Amino acid sequence: MADRRPADVRIRPATGADLPAIAAIYNHAIRHTAATWDLEEETVESRRVWWEAHCRAGLPVLVAERPGLGVVGWGSLSPFNPKPGWRFTVENSLYVAPDQRGQGIGRRLLEALIAEARALGMHSVIAAIDGGNEVSLRLHRRLGFVEAGRLREAGWKFDQWHDAVYLQLLL
Numbered sequence: 349m350a351d352r353r354p355a356d357v358r359i360r361p362a363t364g365a366d367l368p369a370i371a372a373i374y375n376h377a378i379r380h381t382a383a384t385w386d387l388e389e390e391t392v393e394s395r396r397v398w399w400e401a402h403c404r405a406g407l408p409v410l411v412a413e414r415p416g417l418g419v420v421g422w423g424s425l426s427p428f429n430p431k432p433g434w435r436f437t438v439e440n441s442l443y444v445a446p447d448q449r450g451q452g453i454g455r456r457l458l459e460a461l462i463a464e465a466r467a468l469g470m471h472s473v474i475a476a477i478d479g480g481n482e483v484s485l486r487l488h489r490r491l492g493f494v495e496a497g498r499l500r501e502a503g504w505k506f507d508q509w510h511d512a513v514y515l516q517l518l519l
């Protein structure tokens with residue numbers, strides 16, 4: 349299959365200067381999609397608290413950057429559960445700016461997050477995906493994630509119930 353990936357995408361760790369772009373991309377998804385079940389938009393300051401917690405925990409927040417466009421997507425690994433027995437399991441998040449989707453950027457970010465998880469000695473990565481998010485389900489399956497469970501009608505957003513599908517990648 350032809351490689352659709354834009355050659356000029358650079359994946360790198362986020363810095364504090366990226367937080368406005370990260371918040372803007374996430375807030376668009378909060379407003380317009382059920383990809384996240386957050387309902388209130390984030391501020392740059394609330395994203396700073398989140399980013400600093402990742403830095404302290406040694407967990408990655410990555411951005412995808414394109415020349416002339418700046419940050420066009422971001423992804424992160426977060427603790428799946430704060431109890432210490434869960435420390436080798438992380439949850440991934442992945443968001444691409446709306447006008448940049450469908451070009452392979454999400455895939456590049458997810459590949460980078462998987463590489464980071466391996467480098468950190470993690471054993472498993474979990475994605476909690478809205479049951480209607482076919483693009484994300486497909487992307488994660490393409491990279492080896494398998495369905496581990498479905499919570500039916502666990503979320504309420506945009507006046508309807510949503511299933512949560514848990515996909516897992518064992519490293």
Ligand SMILES: CC(C)(COP(=O)(O)OP(=O)(O)OC[C@H]1O[C@@H](n2cnc3c(N)ncnc32)[C@H](O)[C@@H]1OP(=O)(O)O)[C@@H](O)C(=O)NCCC(=O)NCCS
Nearest residue numbers: 377383442443444449450451452453454455477483484487
């Ligand atoms: C999900 C998301 C991160 C994927 O990133 P992306 O850059 O758009 O995805 P890619 O271009 O890397 O494509 C990944 C796969 O999805 C497919 N895909 C992408 N856009 C698609 C679309 N609009 N319709 C159908 N399939 C699509 C691609 O064909 C590709 O599959 P393939 O490798 O089998 O060809 C991005 O669409 C997004 O930010 N969506 C809103 C937020 C979200 O859903 N985040 C995930 C929360 S779990």
